[in-house]
Amino acid sequence: MPSHDQHAHPKSDIEIAQAAAMRPIVDVAKDKLGIDAMQLEPYGHFKAKVSLDYLNGLQRRPGGKLILVTAMTPTPAGEGKTTTTVGLGDALNRLGKRAVICLREPSLGPSFGMKGGAAGGGYAQVVPMEDINLHFTGDFHAIGAANNLLAAMIDNHIYWGNELDIDTRRVTWRRGLDMNDRALRQIVTSLGGVANGFPREAGFDIVVASEVMAIFCLATGLEDLKRRLGNIVIGQTRGRKMVRAEELHAAGAMAALLKDAIAPNLVQTLENNPAFIHGGPFANIAHGCNSVSATMAGLKLADYTVAEAGFGADLGAEKFMDIKCRKAGIAPDCAVIVATVRALKMHGGVAKEDLKHENIEALRKGFSNLERHISNIKKFGVPAVVGVNRFSTDTKAEHDLVKQLCAAQGVDAVISDHWATGSAGSEDLGKAVLKTLETKPANFKVLYPDDMPLLEKIKTIATQIYGASGVVLEAGVAARLKEFESAGFANLPVCIAKTQYSFSTNPDAKGAPSGHTIPVREVRLSAGAEFVVAICGEVMTMPGLPRVPAANNISVSADGKISGLF
Numbered sequence: 001m002p003s004h005d006q007h008a009h010p011k012s013d014i015e016i017a018q019a020a021a022m023r024p025i026v027d028v029a030k031d032k033l034g035i036d037a038m039q040l041e042p043y044g045h046f047k048a049k050v051s052l053d054y055l056n057g058l059q060r061r062p063g064g065k066l067i068l069v070t071a072m073t074p075t076p077a078g079e080g081k082t083t084t085t086v087g088l089g090d091a092l093n094r095l096g097k098r099a100v101i102c103l104r105e106p107s108l109g110p111s112f113g114m115k116g117g118a119a120g121g122g123y124a125q126v127v128p129m130e131d132i133n134l135h136f137t138g139d140f141h142a143i144g145a146a147n148n149l150l151a152a153m154i155d156n157h158i159y160w161g162n163e164l165d166i167d168t169r170r171v172t173w174r175r176g177l178d179m180n181d182r183a184l185r186q187i188v189t190s191l192g193g194v195a196n197g198f199p200r201e202a203g204f205d206i207v208v209a210s211e212v213m214a215i216f217c218l219a220t221g222l223e224d225l226k227r228r229l230g231n232i233v234i235g236q237t238r239g240r241k242m243v244r245a246e247e248l249h250a251a252g253a254m255a256a257l258l259k260d261a262i263a264p265n266l267v268q269t270l271e272n273n274p275a276f277i278h279g280g281p282f283a284n285i286a287h288g289c290n291s292v293s294a295t296m297a298g299l300k301l302a303d304y305t306v307a308e309a310g311f312g313a314d315l316g317a318e319k320f321m322d323i324k325c326r327k328a329g330i331a332p333d334c335a336v337i338v339a340t341v342r343a344l345k346m347h348g349g350v351a352k353e354d355l356k357h358e359n360i361e362a363l364r365k366g367f368s369n370l371e372r373h374i375s376n377i378k379k380f381g382v383p384a385v386v387g388v389n390r391f392s393t394d395t396k397a398e399h400d401l402v403k404q405l406c407a408a409q410g411v412d413a414v415i416s417d418h419w420a421t422g423s424a425g426s427e428d429l430g431k432a433v434l435k436t437l438e439t440k441p442a443n444f445k446v447l448y449p450d451d452m453p454l455l456e457k458i459k460t461i462a463t464q465i466y467g468a469s470g471v472v473l474e475a476g477v478a479a480r481l482k483e484f485e486s487a488g489f490a491n492l493p494v495c496i497a498k499t500q501y502s503f504s505t506n507p508d509a510k511g512a513p514s515g516h517t518i519p520v521r522e523v524r525l526s527a528g529a530e531f532v533v534a535i536c537g538e539v540m541t542m543p544g545l546p547r548v549p550a551a552n553n554i555s556v557s558a559d560g561k562i563s564g565l566f
Helices: 013-018 025-033 052-056 081-094 108-112 129-133 139-159 211-218 222-231 251-257 292-301 313-328 341-347 360-379 396-408 423-439 454-464 477-489
Strands: 040-042 048-050 065-071 099-103 124-127 166-171 175-177 187-189 200-202 204-206 233-237 242-244 265-269 274-277 304-308 334-339 384-389 412-416 470-473 494-497 517-526 531-536
Touching: 013 124, 013 129, 025 040, 025 048, 025 265, 025 274, 048 052, 052 292, 065 081, 065 292, 065 313, 065 360, 065 423, 081 099, 081 124, 081 265, 081 304, 081 334, 081 384, 081 423, 099 292, 124 129, 139 166, 139 175, 139 211, 139 233, 139 251, 166 200, 211 222, 211 313, 222 251, 274 292, 292 304, 292 313, 313 334, 313 360, 313 494, 334 341, 334 360, 334 423, 341 360, 341 396, 360 384, 360 396, 384 396, 384 423, 396 412, 412 423, 454 470, 454 477, 454 494, 454 517, 477 517, 477 531
Parallel strands: 065 304, 065 334, 099 274, 099 304, 175 204, 334 384, 384 412, 470 517, 494 531
Antiparallel strands: 040 048, 048 265, 124 265, 166 233, 187 200, 233 242, 265 274, 517 531
């Protein structure tokens, strides 16, 4: 059997990517999607942005299907959600379908930290892998610059007389940096005397947690982008009135910095199929979906758009449905839930070093995690397929049990080997998705209505998706939610920020914990993105690097070849 074990494979992910026979992106765009070269802004030979004016002039293709790829709760054993997204897109093209994939851009924080890059793996990757995982087309730098321009304009306004009467104790806008840097979580700015302004407490979020990133990914065009940027609430006056970015006359300049970035990026898979990679909000601390503009581009240009949401279905898929779909007026026709035998056994209590051994009982126990994700997807009226990402240590008995348990839940489970063999290994998954689309029509619905009170929305997600008995609010949270509602934000959806490693806020609680409570530490208003963020448990909006960061092993040779990315 072909191996699905990175350590056993003769080539690493980056070696496979660097050996790829890439086609000029103008040829991929023309041959696969019918896009003329004049509608592209190339960034070298293998990356390009697609004109927004061109895309806005297109209509959605009749009968086009949106396929959401999500996953079970992630573990250190790995699930391969991005790899499966790429493999499925390649499989649909192999089956003669006009398909495109939509992914998020990787953040430099994980690339240099613990998680690594996000361009897929093995023979199911998007390329050029090094570019995608590093600076790509500069979108994140533009988003960080726009974020920090607003921060600079806030302090500048205060320095020059503070006409808006901004209360420096109630400035909520934070600076952004696309790097894991715990030292910047909480800082004091403007030290050094009168010439440097008024000292105040401040801090940094990683760029992928910035509201500008969320706005960037939810905006439908430049005008909508500028409107949303102007609606950002940066803090309050001493009289507790909310202050918006438009009052600082910042939105126009911020939008100017994002003018080029907002056009979707087009690249290709190893099999030369089209892939949009655009935007990248984290799913544990933001809404975790690629840009609306890229997803809409897929729906206009292809018959099948395969879009990935972040982390497990409880975080990424819930936000995809309740935030992105609600705001963009789209709906998934099918969901693929990625699972691995290894991860299921880890949720069943097996230590990482013992996962290579067959363990039917642990697999059966750990299935509780996948079962809840299947149940959760059904609550949105979306039919599901389980894609089992195969590893070389899996056994036939383990695969058979997963199929049996999934069948009892009314869903097909398909063993997929795209990591080792590309689209040939994921063809069965592609066929299962096509069959599901043909035989099980979606009846999409969001989890809660717009007019439900904000606290009830948080409770609904906690009980219906996380299996909790309820929520526990820290001091001031309830009053803050009431303040948001009184200011006219009662109809906004809620974005839960919590650990991705468990249905609870305890990352060590594996399987499908029930009856726990979800502690809500803080709530933040994202008026431009048009959602309210509920920060639960100990999740950080500025991560730190691990003891041994991936950056230790990344380098570049004299001829410019990158090594150490994974």
